[in-house]
Amino acid sequence: MKLRDGSEISLLVLLLCLTTVSLxxxxxxxxxxxxxxxxxxxxxxxxxxxxxxxxxxxxxxxxxxxxxxxxxxxxxxxxxxxxxxxxxxxxxxxxxxxxxxxxxxxxxxxxxxxxxxxxxxxxxxxxxxDWDSVAKKQKIDGLELELMKVELLVGAIHQYLTNLKDKEAKVREVSEKTNAKVAWFSIMSLGLCISVSALQLWYLQSYFRKKKLI
The missing domain is CATH 2.60.120.380 (Jelly Rolls)
Incomplete structure (x- = not known):
């Protein structure tokens, strides 16, 4: 029982310290x-x-x-x-x-x-x-006020992580689109090179036939 109560108190103290540092x-x-x-x-x-x-x-x-x-x-x-x-x-x-x-x-x-x-x-x-105004308006103080700060802090952290996730998704989407464009450009470049090589080969064959070299 003492260990359990001690753990709860320690967790509460940790949350209050986190709030104080974060604010x-x-x-x-x-x-x-x-x-x-x-x-x-x-x-x-x-x-x-x-x-x-x-x-x-x-x-x-x-x-x-x-x-x-x-x-x-x-x-x-x-x-x-x-x-x-x-x-x-x-x-x-x-x-x-x-x-x-x-x-x-x-x-x-x-x-x-x-x-x-x-x-x-x-x-x-x-x-x-303005936490003083909040405390007076809602008639709360001490531990209850600190718990309210913790609740808002957790919500802010959650929102921050959500924003990071959204940014990561946007960056990934842009990266995938860029990679797709690069892949298509590479395929088009390869196709163009093959076409030019085939055209050059056809031209050389035609030239040598006219000169009766082949």
Whole structure:
């Protein structure tokens, strides 16, 4: 009985740890060039909540660099655009499936001796969910809230694996079509070579007969 209870508790602890690790987000540290843009992207499916918060990192003895930012969808739609700021955020729900691009660039001149850096905290899906509001709205807390996170996490993992399977099927289909085209091209090339060889042989035979060499 103790072993069984201990196993259940261990499994529950494992799931809670998995949830905590999976929901944890790490900010991106982006070094901006003195001219031009620096972009990062993430491949996101439709109907996913995306939250982003970014700010210009201040070095000791320097002022924060003024930056500009733009977020675009896979089809090039502008989702967020701001200029000459040191801190801002964006939020949207995806309507297109593909790569969502976030680009940064300096709004003014680079300060001599200072390195322009941007800290980007980008959250998607479960990590972007306001769990405090969910807990208050549904009047749940503690273990029940963590179990809800686990349930959503398992669903997200299942969806991710399904998407990978779909991508693999598409790649396999394209590969099979390409192999079929290559095979037909090889057969046509071989047939053309045989036809040209037969034509050359017929021409040589006709030529030698006219010259009475055979």
């Amino acid at each position: 944890k987000t790490e900010a991106l540290w982006i070094k901006l060039p003195s001219s031009g843009t620096k972009c990062v992207y993430e491949d996101i499916k439709t109907h996913v909540v995306v939250l982003g918060d970014y700010y210009s990192v201040v070095e000791q003895g320097y002022k924060a660099h003024r930056i500009s930012a733009q977020v675009t969808s896979p089809y090039g739609n502008n989702l967020h655009h701001t200029e000459n700021v040191t801190h801002d955020h964006f939020a949207f729900t995806t309507t297109e499936s593909g790569k969502y691009l976030v680009c940064f660039w300096l709004s003014g001149n680079q300060q001599e001796g200072a390195t322009p850096n941007v800290n980007l905290d980008w959250k998607t899906g479960i990590a972007a969910k």
